[in-house]
Amino acid sequence: MSEDYEIYQINNFTLQHGATLKEAKIAYKTYGQLNKDKTNAIVYPTWYSGRHWENEWLIGRDKALDPERYFIIVPNMLGNGLSSSPSNTPEPYNASHFPNVTVYDQVRAQHELVTKHFGIETLVAVIGWSMGAGQSFQWAVSYPEMVQRILPFCGSARTSEHNIVFLEAVKAAITTDAAFLQGDYQTQPTKGLRAAARVYAGWGFSQAFYWEQLYKKLGYASLEDFLVGFWEGFFLDDRDANNLLTMLWTWQHGNVGNTPGFNGDHEAALSSIKAKAIVMPAERDLYFPVDDEKYEVSFMQDAELRVIPGVWGHFAGAGMNEEDTAFIDAALRELLAR
Template identity: 65%
Template sequence: MADYDIFELGNVVLQSGATLRGAKLAYKTYGRLNASKDNAIVYPTWYSGQHTENEWLIGPGMALDPEKYFILVPNMFGNGLSSSPSNTPPPWDRARFPGVTVHDNVACQYRLVTEKWGIERLRLVVGWSMGAQQTFEWGAAYPQMVERIAPFCGSARTSRHNFVFLEGVKAALTADDAFQGGWYERQPTKGLRAMARVYAGWGFSRTFYRERLDIEGMGFASLEDFLVGFWEGLFLPRDANNLLAMLWTWQHADISANPRYGGNFEMALGAITARALVMPGQTDLYFPPEDSEYEVAHMPDAELRPIPSIWGHCAGGPGVNPADVKFIDEALKALLQS
């Protein structure tokens, strides 16, 4: 049995101009909504991740404590549970799945929060990586509703360098002859393995590899064991078209790319009135701290607190390094108490 619920959105007109017909938003909740409806937290998923892969930051005694808070984890479009290339019926299935932006994702999450539960205020929105992009979007799109945001290892707008990194990921995946332009009958496993190898050079820092933490910290027998066991093992179970759909979302992330802000990035950042704790990974290779510094400088109530870790982007998740988990959890506790 599925451990999540589905919110039926009907036909959703997207920023791309296409319509996502019969759109479905998969979600899971942890804890109970109180009578005053003021204990809600939204915690979106990350690139390729599903709600269960967010659970490392949820638990009794942690900042995201289901005994205190009502924690909603919405699954991003394209992740295989919400509407995705792999589960959308023809003619919009597989390679025809329309481009969905971060703005589209959050607008549908807003509908879930308000239409299903009648929630008017969110105690916190928090997320890692693409979850952080959705967190920034929540703050800019619904400033009157969001009290606090805590994006970590992510950005309010995808940088040009980050865009190029993703082009390499995309090229590796689609170069497999089995991909067939997205109309494959079986998963393009060579492409998925190649994609994993490209990703491996970016997800962790140079110092992580220099210190041999793949062996000393994660218990793999060799570098090759790590590349196969961790990285190929991460992406091989995923659907290739789903990965490409979420990659498109990532590349087009920009909190100002909407009629409200008209592409004025600084205006969009300035509209985030929520108390913000922005936590970049100190050694993150594609969401570097200097991007976060710029964002925080243009937000009215924001603090920059880099995660002091050599685990690169994966300092932020999915729960691979206990010291980083502790740092993030303690920071969230302080934010929620503020």
């Protein structure tokens, strides 16, 4: 775990569903220096269960996200274990009692960090993978005058019903472990976490990825080795069950139409986006299919659909395959030049 991050505290942070966190904490890390006129900032939110250091594969002097040029802020999502979460919040909102957090809440907290702590009034871009992509869309809807560009990859502005069904399986895997104890466990429900990993394994990569046995490129000797070593290891890597369920709720309820003023109208919210956008679904993503993003882009004013080719599925956006990383980086470089 990386300890090199900072905490920004928001007192009396009232969430969209009515609960108030007395001391909401946003964990974040920055890369590069903010320029004098504060016009070189980029926000790069985390994803489902991700932590800031797991975004660093797209940051570097040889990348579009060059810290020599840009001030890159990586805020950790509420619920991820570093920012305010079930695992680190005192009573009465501890553990299973942690309140529901929407994507709108996530972005509003990040906006306070960006504006009140750093004094930034305009953003060069907001980018992100998976749930980070959802936050990118939300930034552009919530703060259209502030966000100049967005590049959401392998994610959506509204969670589809098919995606919700998948997440129900993940939820069931965790909560039906007898050790879960309705969220009041003293030790992690590891059987449930391992089961959730097995559910995830059938979705994160494409059918063709498995057909071609590309997990061997990642150093796994067999399918079972991959299921245990990569997937179960992923879910057991300092990830808390209640935290996962909190972020899962946020994911299931993702919808930019629930931004105040749009009355649930997802299409109207997308139409309100002023930012230049390249929206990048992966060709074989089972969570966020290309057709879903083609539909969303059709309502946006200045957006291009650019499909990440290949068979790595959702994990095309995770920095694990060099060709996918180069493709995303090239698109980001192009967008930043516009």
